[in-house]
Amino acid sequence: MTATLPIVRLFRSRGPGSDRVAFIELFFDLVFVFAVTQLAHHLIEHLTPSGVLETLVMLVAVWWLWIYTTWVTNWMNPERGPVRWMLIIVMLVGLVLSTAIPEAFTDRGLQFALAYVVIQVGRSAFVAISYRRVGLPVPAANLVRITIWFGFSAPFWIGGAIVGGTPQLMLWTVALAIELLAPTLLYRVPFMKTVALEAFDVAGAHMAERAGLFMILALGESIIVTGTLFSRNEITTSSVLALLAAFAGTILFWLLYFSHGAEHGSRFIQRAQSDSGRIARLTYTYLHMILVGGVVLLAVGDDLVLAHPDDPVDAATLAIVTAAPALYLLGNLLFKRSIGRPWLRSHLVGMAALTALWLAAPAIPGLTPLALTWIVNGIVALVVVIDEYVWPTAEDEDAGEDEDDAVRADESERGRAAE
Template structure:
């Protein structure tokens, strides 16, 4: 009787901790998030925002797919570590190409992106060989076919002229994002089921929380680096303090109660696969996207505290709105409440009012940034007070 091959899969007994190799991998995305922020700042126009948003959708999907895969694979095994490090190298190349992805480095971006997506999926098939998990093996056969289809569009876009590139890549993103919604249905191979997505909820929740920390850290790095280069006067010092306070309030809104309630729900709620797909795969991209835009807004307020173009005003108000919307939806779907948090809805209304009043009242970027930070503080304080009055942080099933 021949001994069975050692498995590359995690031991699923108990909580699967996030490994050091995974954290090492995530550091690459500090660079990616920084590149996206700088790209948006340099192209702060409607077209530039759409292109940067398209690139962000790709970068987020690449990271979250890897998080799902390492939820099953054991990073302590040497082949898995080597796969993670290979993805790190690809991630650095990908991040380096982001500013010129719609210029001369489009093919480099597309080729690396497709190679990372398909290569990681093929590695998962190799890890699942030998009948260890037949249903998950079939699931990754379907996933590989979907990623191959999207990869062809990524490459076609990289070869296309810059003017047409966005349309090819929009099609690629659509395939990638519609795949889980369609349960990766393939003619002749059927479709996946929620049972195939037997993730360890605590691990995925922890990975996403750490990514939020990375994104917030990127925001603080940009603020500090920008402030260090400026003349220190009352305006820049006020802008610096406002940006820092805003980052703290954003951390508070997500981590004071939302992260813990979300983790409790995905672990104990009985609908782990649904929560993993909806709350952590789709809704977290709104939260991270909001942090990226807020980082751009903070730099605008620091550098130009007295005047901003309409696009800058849109960023100063839109970043906080996107972040609050993502947090509101995340907290809504991870709890049994009928409506999103009232504090977050009120914050969104206040931000909408600020957006409408900014031009008629001739609000400077500094005053507008201070007002959006105040909205964050109000939302954080309102929710914290409400939870403390209930004398518990609700961990609803």
């Protein structure tokens, strides 16, 4: 029994405080800040339909690496030596992958593909072996299934990198399609027993906090891109206004997610208990990809506006500047709906207004990128203001429920003490 105790400690307990985010997890995220920055720069340098698709494929791949590692640290204790070293190794290989992003569809495709496959297969196999050594065959079998699915997609990643060109984009898209489909199929594998979704239970508070921290990192990346470009440009009235517009846009994005979404999502998944696996899969695994995509587009749009604030608006700048908040509003709409909120009409109206602006902008004489981004900020600000008047009642109800739960728990504890 004493021989297996260190192995057992590799996994999180489900006691009070066990869902705390460890410092090594925050340290781990630094690699992905760099990756998101690389993705934004790749899109800025490839503002073509194929460039957008390339960036989208790599963005989903980067998110898929991060979210699967988050699931692992939700189950395993990242403060134990073997788990910590696993994360450090993933960081190193993730850094190799991130440096390949600018040339992933030219000279460094194989570097990107091999790094991706090594992380996904190696990390999943590590967890499967750890579960097996502890004597937990069901979760061990689940991780074996996940490893098999990553092994199935691996030839498409590596083969695409070898052939290059248009086939590379197609093969990498197939690889991601396989991996995105796998969770919805519960990682079914022939001749292996299928398990229920409840087997993939999570510590809800940890999952929600990790997702929120990634959103902060992504928004921080937007500030980094904006600040870097501003520091290199001549200081003019237009450049200062463009910097203020970029900063205001980032704050508005933060308010949309954190004011009336992140905290409620944390409470919602904690209350779900046995349904936490389903919520983690839909809300924090799939839907957050849309939110991260909106933040990346925001950084790209800010870069384009800062570079040429007073030029006539071109088609690419118009598309990026209006698509970023529209995509982010869509992500927030679906996210908040998935955690029990109604369909928010403010978000739908905001998306409709941004679409109308995109259609009408070419007919507006003298419209500049600077003016466009302030109009967009005005639309998003209106959504935020509406939410500030609509949401407090629902938030107060949540707070009341939390207080009632606390009172009932206290009364129950007193009853047990009296007995």
